[in-house]
Amino acid sequence: MRAVFLAAVAALALGGCTSQNLTIRRLPPETPAADNASAVKHAAELSAAATEASERARSRDASQAVTPLTAADAPSMYSYDPWERLNRYTYRFNAQFDEDIFLPVANEYRRLPSPIRSGVHNFFDNLSEPKSIVNFALQLRPVFGLHSLARFVINSTLGIGGLIDVAARLKLKSYFTGFSATLSKWGMHPGPYLVIPLLGPSTLRDGVGLLGDFGASYAINVADLYRGNKTWALGTLDAVDLRANTDFRYYASGSPFEYETIRFLYVHRELIEDEALHAKAPPKARDPGTPAGR
Amino acid sequence: MKWPLALLGLYGLLLTPAVASGAQPIAPAAASGPATGLADSAALRATVYGTPPQDIAPMPETVPLEEIDIALPWAKPVPEVFWFDRRLRVWFSAQNKPAPLAIVISGAGSDGNTSMLSTLRGALYGAGYHVLTMPSPTFPRFIVSASSTGVAGDLLQDSRDLYAAMRQIIAHFPHRVQITDIDVLGYSLGGANAAAVKSIDSVEGKLKIHRAVMINPPVSLFASIGRLDKLFAISIGSGDVGVERLYEKLYARIANVYRTSDQIGIGDSDLLAAATTVLKTDADFSATIALSFRISLVNVFFAGDLYAGTGVVVDPKHPPRVGDSLENIARVLRGKPFSEYFAKVFAPYYLAHRPNSTPESLMADNRLEIIGDALRDNSDYYAQANSDDPILTQPELAWLQSTLGNRIAVYDHGGHLGNLGDRRQISDMLDMLAGRWTPGP
Numbered sequence A: 001m002r003a004v005f006l007a008a009v010a011a012l013a014l015g016g017c018t019s020q021n022l023t024i025r026r027l028p029p030e031t032p033a034a035d036n037a038s039a040v041k042h043a044a045e046l047s048a049a050a051t052e053a054s055e056r057a058r059s060r061d062a063s064q065a066v067t068p069l070t071a072a073d074a075p076s077m078y079s080y081d082p083w084e085r086l087n088r089y090t091y092r093f094n095a096q097f098d099e100d101i102f103l104p105v106a107n108e109y110r111r112l113p114s115p116i117r118s119g120v121h122n123f124f125d126n127l128s129e130p131k132s133i134v135n136f137a138l139q140l141r142p143v144f145g146l147h148s149l150a151r152f153v154i155n156s157t158l159g160i161g162g163l164i165d166v167a168a169r170l171k172l173k174s175y176f177t178g179f180s181a182t183l184s185k186w187g188m189h190p191g192p193y194l195v196i197p198l199l200g201p202s203t204l205r206d207g208v209g210l211l212g213d214f215g216a217s218y219a220i221n222v223a224d225l226y227r228g229n230k231t232w233a234l235g236t237l238d239a240v241d242l243r244a245n246t247d248f249r250y251y252a253s254g255s256p257f258e259y260e261t262i263r264f265l266y267v268h269r270e271l272i273e274d275e276a277l278h279a280k281a282p283p284k285a286r287d288p289g290t291p292a293g294r
Numbered sequence B: 001m002k003w004p005l006a007l008l009g010l011y012g013l014l015l016t017p018a019v020a021s022g023a024q025p026i027a028p029a030a031a032s033g034p035a036t037g038l039a040d041s042a043a044l045r046a047t048v049y050g051t052p053p054q055d056i057a058p059m060p061e062t063v064p065l066e067e068i069d070i071a072l073p074w075a076k077p078v079p080e081v082f083w084f085d086r087r088l089r090v091w092f093s094a095q096n097k098p099a100p101l102a103i104v105i106s107g108a109g110s111d112g113n114t115s116m117l118s119t120l121r122g123a124l125y126g127a128g129y130h131v132l133t134m135p136s137p138t139f140p141r142f143i144v145s146a147s148s149t150g151v152a153g154d155l156l157q158d159s160r161d162l163y164a165a166m167r168q169i170i171a172h173f174p175h176r177v178q179i180t181d182i183d184v185l186g187y188s189l190g191g192a193n194a195a196a197v198k199s200i201d202s203v204e205g206k207l208k209i210h211r212a213v214m215i216n217p218p219v220s221l222f223a224s225i226g227r228l229d230k231l232f233a234i235s236i237g238s239g240d241v242g243v244e245r246l247y248e249k250l251y252a253r254i255a256n257v258y259r260t261s262d263q264i265g266i267g268d269s270d271l272l273a274a275a276t277t278v279l280k281t282d283a284d285f286s287a288t289i290a291l292s293f294r295i296s297l298v299n300v301f302f303a304g305d306l307y308a309g310t311g312v313v314v315d316p317k318h319p320p321r322v323g324d325s326l327e328n329i330a331r332v333l334r335g336k337p338f339s340e341y342f343a344k345v346f347a348p349y350y351l352a353h354r355p356n357s358t359p360e361s362l363m364a365d366n367r368l369e370i371i372g373d374a375l376r377d378n379s380d381y382y383a384q385a386n387s388d389d390p391i392l393t394q395p396e397l398a399w400l401q402s403t404l405g406n407r408i409a410v411y412d413h414g415g416h417l418g419n420l421g422d423r424r425q426i427s428d429m430l431d432m433l434a435g436r437w438t439p440g441p
Helices: A002-015 A032-059 A084-109 A114-127 A129-138 A142-157 A179-185 A204-220 A230-244 A258-277 B009-015 B041-049 B080-085 B115-126 B140-146 B155-171 B189-204 B221-235 B239-260 B268-277 B282-308 B327-334 B338-353 B359-364 B368-377 B394-407 B423-433
Strands: A022-030 A193-196 A200-203 B063-070 B088-093 B099-105 B130-134 B179-187 B209-215 B381-386 B408-411
Touching: A022 A084, A022 B115, A032 B115, A084 A193, A084 A230, A084 A258, A114 A129, A114 A142, A114 A230, A129 A142, A129 A179, A129 A204, A179 A204, A179 A258, A193 A204, A193 A258, A200 A204, A200 A258, A258 B239, B041 B282, B063 B115, B063 B155, B080 B140, B088 B115, B088 B140, B088 B155, B099 B115, B099 B155, B099 B189, B115 B130, B115 B179, B115 B423, B130 B155, B140 B155, B140 B282, B155 B189, B155 B368, B179 B189, B179 B423, B189 B209, B189 B368, B189 B381, B209 B423, B221 B282, B221 B338, B239 B282, B239 B327, B282 B327, B282 B338, B338 B359, B368 B394, B381 B394, B381 B423, B394 B408, B408 B423
Parallel strands: B099 B130, B099 B179, B179 B209, B209 B381, B381 B408
Antiparallel strands: A022 B063, A193 A200, B063 B088, B088 B130
16 A cells, blocks of 8 residues: 555656646536435525524523623634645645545545445445544543444444444534544643645644544544555545545635635634634633734 | 535535525515615515525536636646646536537536536536536636736626637637537626627637526626625725724624533534624625625736736835745735725726726726627527525616516526526526526516
């Protein structure tokens, strides 16, 4: 697998040097009728969720109320990015890798019948439950931890090793968490923005979180999947599955400001997740001059 | 969410012109009767939310899709900072039998594969057309790969570049594609481009374009942009300080949605839903529309300044490179209205390149009146407009009606593009393309 990977990187490097006048790529066909049907369903779910949320807010008693944030509590619009020059070159490398190798592979993968793809997707979701269980425990949130544990047991057995999400049919919704959220719970800020080669945008805390999560999965070693060469094969399939399910195209914006926009969205989304994790605590005092994430 | 790349899906969602199509939380307030003035509540909401999915016209089960990247011989040298925009990218859906070709042009600042184009592609393909969707000439990738000037915004010059690009693309179609007829259409600015392309073709005759349909076109591009800038000034304030204030307000509102829910982590569609629930007042909706337009303008301004060497934000001697931060440039440009692009980049460039022109003549050249005779006399031009469209004034709408006569459909509601894809708009559009449309009773 390592040899294949190195060959792919070499092909990318060489491919980047060629330029053609015309390329025609066949994409997976669009399915507008089905897409619209699911949009109708999604809109109905959203409006039901909105109604439920407003009712829940009304019935919540005063002692549980969280202090609402005001505009003054918002972090700076500008993100902390001390490694910007390196990050920008990595972003460019990632964009080229995605265009030449990753996305074409994911597009071919998307031609497989959808039951196979959803089986693969469920399998990897199920494999990530153990690290959620560990992290919910570290965050002292036993209810969510038990929830994930129940999902993992049900799906690994009744769901044939995780291929079928039986738990979802039993109304056990999935909640994922990771080591980055645990670090946040322990008081760590996102830190510098970080573009990881091949993986994409991140922050220092999320990067450490990824390592921690892999370490936990490696230590738990479900069904001995995290040892030897099969780790590489499974890791690659996991990556392709995730790419095939991610509706993003590097530079579809055409904009030279894409790096800034992605950084803004990534860092501020992480900060909003942090706000939710610390909802019971009063809003943090912020210095408006400090870049977001620091 | 276990991997950073997954988060990027957000980006596409947030920059989709109809910011939240399909995510409409609760039915928007309905207004009675056609609207006047800048825009009423219903028009603003329709503009932001787009057509509700349950109102979308019937769509085919599958539509084949090819992505074509083409290098155009007249493109200017590509600045390093635009390394990713080297070739023009268009999308093509071919019938497997001889069929007419519909070429669809995107709206201001948008790519050739937006969700609106996807809707139009589905409807047109379902009606038996080969479909080619193209970016707006104001989309950065078009400016870099297909513009002969690098300074976007001139209706006829941009449309000439579009026309030339269309000819190159069609010449490179695979042999299996058999075309019986060619029609052009477009939405928003793309509508004006479509009509201009047809008028250029009627002189040059290289493509023999049959019919053109304009969906929600501006009548005076610069006047429409002026109104969007006014909307920006009213709803956001002047300069980047206003954008920061808007950001702080929305950040607090979205964070509060999550602080009061027991949710863990933020999925893409969840955040989208949260973003739409936090838009409450007319001012919020106005700000969303104005900001989404301003973001497009930032790109046009940057590219124009770089290509024309006008030095407003880009030092012509030391253009930015791949590793350089563009944050400060973005910050400055977000605060600049179109009038500044016109005065500092567009007019200086065109005055130097177009003999006997004046700033006034440049503005006049961007009114649809310059092809008014063709629109009036040739029965192959059609339009669809909304009487509450915030980019049109009543006199402009009246001009469209008197010029096109019985070849324009005017709907009471929809704001700007807020009814694109609904059953009536699609069935009228298909009738127009087939030359069988007549105004209803």
